[in-house]
Amino acid sequence: MNLAPYSNWKHTLYKQNHLGNIRVVLSHTSHPGNIGAAARAMKTMGLQHLYLINPRHFPDPQALAMAAGADDLLQNAHVCSTIDEALKDVVLTVGMTARLRDISNEVLTPRDAMPQVVRQAIMQPVALLFGTEMSGLTNEEVSRAQMLVNIPADPEFSSLNLAAAVQVISYELAIAIQGDQPVIQPLSPATHQQVEGYMGHLEKTLHEIGFFTTQNPARMMQRLRRLYARTRLEADEINILRGILSVTTEYNARLKSRYLQEQQKDV
Amino acid sequence: MNLAPYSNWKHTLYKQNHLGNIRVVLSHTSHPGNIGAAARAMKTMGLQHLYLINPRHFPDPQALAMAAGADDLLQNAHVCSTIDEALKDVVLTVGMTARLRDISNEVLTPRDAMPQVVRQAIMQPVALLFGTEMSGLTNEEVSRAQMLVNIPADPEFSSLNLAAAVQVISYELAIAIQGDQPVIQPLSPATHQQVEGYMGHLEKTLHEIGFFTTQNPARMMQRLRRLYARTRLEADEINILRGILSVTTEYNARLKSRYLQEQQKDV
Numbered sequence: 001m002n003l004a005p006y007s008n009w010k011h012t013l014y015k016q017n018h019l020g021n022i023r024v025v026l027s028h029t030s031h032p033g034n035i036g037a038a039a040r041a042m043k044t045m046g047l048q049h050l051y052l053i054n055p056r057h058f059p060d061p062q063a064l065a066m067a068a069g070a071d072d073l074l075q076n077a078h079v080c081s082t083i084d085e086a087l088k089d090v091v092l093t094v095g096m097t098a099r100l101r102d103i104s105n106e107v108l109t110p111r112d113a114m115p116q117v118v119r120q121a122i123m124q125p126v127a128l129l130f131g132t133e134m135s136g137l138t139n140e141e142v143s144r145a146q147m148l149v150n151i152p153a154d155p156e157f158s159s160l161n162l163a164a165a166v167q168v169i170s171y172e173l174a175i176a177i178q179g180d181q182p183v184i185q186p187l188s189p190a191t192h193q194q195v196e197g198y199m200g201h202l203e204k205t206l207h208e209i210g211f212f213t214t215q216n217p218a219r220m221m222q223r224l225r226r227l228y229a230r231t232r233l234e235a236d237e238i239n240i241l242r243g244i245l246s247v248t249t250e251y252n253a254r255l256k257s258r259y260l261q262e263q264q265k266d267v
Numbered sequence: 268m269n270l271a272p273y274s275n276w277k278h279t280l281y282k283q284n285h286l287g288n289i290r291v292v293l294s295h296t297s298h299p300g301n302i303g304a305a306a307r308a309m310k311t312m313g314l315q316h317l318y319l320i321n322p323r324h325f326p327d328p329q330a331l332a333m334a335a336g337a338d339d340l341l342q343n344a345h346v347c348s349t350i351d352e353a354l355k356d357v358v359l360t361v362g363m364t365a366r367l368r369d370i371s372n373e374v375l376t377p378r379d380a381m382p383q384v385v386r387q388a389i390m391q392p393v394a395l396l397f398g399t400e401m402s403g404l405t406n407e408e409v410s411r412a413q414m415l416v417n418i419p420a421d422p423e424f425s426s427l428n429l430a431a432a433v434q435v436i437s438y439e440l441a442i443a444i445q446g447d448q449p450v451i452q453p454l455s456p457a458t459h460q461q462v463e464g465y466m467g468h469l470e471k472t473l474h475e476i477g478f479f480t481t482q483n484p485a486r487m488m489q490r491l492r493r494l495y496a497r498t499r500l501e502a503d504e505i506n507i508l509r510g511i512l513s514v515t516t517e518y519n520a521r522l523k524s525r526y527l528q529e530q531q532k533d534v
Contacts, residue, residue, distance in 0.1 A: 041431055046421040069424065111442070152441060154313040157336065164308055164434040167427065171435050174419060175378070211514045223507055231498030240490060244478055248515055251476045 018177050021121040023049040024166060025086045027141060028132040032057040036066030036074065037163030038130075043070040045170035050077040051086040051127070066163075083144055087192040091124040092117065092232070095137050095145030096165060098158055106148070106230070110169055113149045114176035124189070128169060133162050143225045144192075146232050190235045198238045199225060205245045209252055285444050288388040290316040291433060292353045294408060295399040299324040303333030303341065304430030305397075310337040312437035317344040318353040318394070333430075350396075350411055358391040359384065362404050362412030363432060365425055374415045377436055381443035383414070395436060400429050457502045465505045466492060472512045 024042055029035050035058060039050055050073050052058055058079060067074050080086040087093055094117060097107065120126050129145060131137035142148065151160060151168050160168070190198075203221055206212055212220070233241075291309055296302050302325060306317055317340050319325055325346060334341055347353040354360055361384060364374065387393050396412060398404035409415065418427060418435050427435070457465075470488055473479055479487070500508075 037428060037431075040428060043424045044420045044427050044431075046423075068428070069426075109442075151438065152445060153311045154441070156313075157310045159336070160311050160434070161304060161307060161335070161430075163428075164304075164311070164431060167431040167434055168438050171418065174421075178419065206511065209511075209515055211511055215510075220507065223504065227498055227500070227504050227507075231494055233494070237490065237494050240487065243482075244473065247476050247478045252515075 018118055018121050019046045019048065019173075021123070021125050022047060022117070022173065023051050023086075023090070023125065023127050024170075025051040025053065025083075025127050025129045026055070026162070026166075027053040027083065027086075027130065027137070029055045029058075029162065030133050032060030032063040033066045034133060034162045035060075035077075036063035036068075036070070037161075038166040039063075039067045039070040039073040039077075041163050041167035042170050043073055044167070045174040047170050047173070048073060048076075050074070052077055052079050053083055053086050054081060055079065083141060084192065084196060087127055087129075087144060089125050090127045090192045091189040092120045092126045092147065093129055093145045093192070094127065094147045094149055095129045095142050096131070096169065097142065097148050097150055098136050098153075098160070107150045108147060110149055110151055110172040113147060114169070114172040116147070117173065118176045120189075128173075130162060130165060139222065143222055143229070146229045188234050188236075190233045190238050194235055194238050195228070195233060198233070198242055199228075201242050201245050205249055208249055285385055285388050286313045286315065286440075288390070288392050289314060289384070289440065290318050290353075290357070290392065290394050291437075292318040292320065292350075292394050292396045293322070293429070293433075294320040294350065294353075294397065294404070296322045296325075296429065297400050299327035299330040300333045301400060301429045302327075302344075303330035303335075303337070304428075305433040306330075306334045306337040306340040306344075308430050308434035309437050310340055311434075312441040314437050314440070315340060315343075317341070319344055319346050320350055320353050321348060322346065350408060354394055354396075354411060356392050357394045359387045359393045359414065360396055360412045361394065361414045361416055362396045362409050363398070363436065364409070364415050364417050365403050365420075365427070374417045377416055377418055377439040380414060380416045381436070381439040384440065385443045395440075397429060397432060455501055456499045457505050461502055461505050462495070462500060465500070465509055466495075468509050468512050472516055475516055 024038065024047060026035060026038060029038075029052065032055070035050075035052065035055060042048070042050065057063075058077075059074065063074055064071060078086070094113060117126055117128070129137065129141060131141060137145075149169070151165055153160060199221070202224065203217070206220075207217070291305065291314060293302060293305060296319065299322070302317075302319065302322060309315070309317065324330075325344075326341065330341055331338060345353070361380060384393055384395070396404065396408060398408060404412075416436070418432055420427060466488070469491065470484070473487075474484070
């Protein structure tokens with residue numbers, strides 16, 4: 001980490017403990033200039049960690065030109081091929097959304113959300129997830145977020161440029177950190193991998209017990225993801241929930257095999 | 268003024284009375300792309316009036332490209348040859364400054380300043396004055412301002428892009444006008460009875476599938492209650508979760524009854 005001497009320890013500390021745990025994830029960015037401008041915006045607010053999911057052009061001279069000195073963020077950028085790779089070890093994913101209509105999750109303002117982000121980032125990795133320029137986050141990406149944030153804008157013309165959105169969010173984050181008091185941390189949330197492990201196990205089990213014979217699996221999983229995103233599962237809780245799933249399938253298997261034995265006897 | 272029908276009077280009013288009196292003044296801008304990006308940033312927050320003091324290139328196709336739909340602001344932009352022309356009729360000029368050292372005026376944060384700007388703009392014209400990209404406001408320009416504002420940034424890398432600065436200031440202005448209310452509250456939480464119905468159903472099912480043979484039921488139900496309390500279940504979600512429980516046990520019950528029928532046949 002590149003730490004310059006600061007005028008006060010508080011600032012150094014904030015940079016080490018808070019911002020070091022915050023990553024900005026840009027998904028499927030079309031224009032490399034936006035990646036550079038986003039890096040510049042991040043760096044002005046002390047953010048350092050940039051993750052790129054399948055950028056159309058990267059590295060690219062336009063990105064470098066727009067970074068205007070934030071070259072280090074581009075050089076250290078993590079280029080990922082899947083969202084799961086970009087969210088590895090993350091315990092809180094915050095999805096930025098411009099659309100409000102078709103989303104039934106609760107959507108927070110940056111001002112309400114960023115203090116929560118900061119509190120989480122004191123201890124564990126947090127991701128700020130930005131979708132592609134034209135259409136924003138996909139439904140799949142939204143489903144990976146535990147929190148959704150919308151930057152208030154004129155309903156007549158609400159599409160902020162990607163880097164402008166990164167600037168506003170990074171700015172709110174910096175303000176939240178400067179005004180942040182250490183607060184009790186009651187939750188010890190599960191990592192992205194643990195949550196995905198549970199969601200996979202749940203889907204498999206629902207198939208096994210025949211739940212999807214009358215339900216649309218994709219839609220149903222979407223609903224269940226939303227429910228568990230709100231609750232922000234702890235690692236312990238995932239153990240409990242997966243324990244229930246295991247017992248469910250074991251029990252069914254036991255019954256099934258008994259039933260099959262009976263059938264065979266009949267034959 | 269271009270006023271579209273808004274969904275609520277509050278927004279129309281704010282646009283007419285407050286934002287109509289606010290002008291963004293860009294002084295000696297070097298890159299036309301920045302003018303376009305600034306216009307876009309303004310328009311996302313409902314600002315309309317752009318003043319340009321001696322822009323190096325304007326009009327320019329790059330400005331139009333970066334405006335991305337805020338063309339009307341560019342078309343209506345007032346191109347001025349002196350700062351006094353740009354500040355005509357203005358009663359409050361707010362100068363944006365990146366430097367703090369050599370300025371003896373009081374410098375406010377955007378959050379402190381923008382409510383004052385809004386109060387003034389209810390009645391009379393206000394200017395938000397941005398200097399040139401490389402060196403910011405000149406001393407002469409600073410001397411025309413009654414208020415100076417600095418966007419907090421990392422002291423190591425504090426130079427925001429011009430359009431990014433316009434975005435942050437316009438955003439703070441819009442928040443100051445609208446108040447920072449969460450945009451939507453889409454949750455329709457389940458009633459106490461619905462939640463208790465689910466918790467009872469869950470406990471019964473866990474008994475049935477044998478989950479409690481290795482777990483303390485009371486302690487485990489306490490943990491599960493805590494998990495679902497955090498998520499604040501919706502009525503729809505309770506239907507889904509109870510559906511899963513029903514399928515789990517129905518499946519078992521179906522197998523059991525067939526199994527029992529088979530046994531009876533055997534007898």
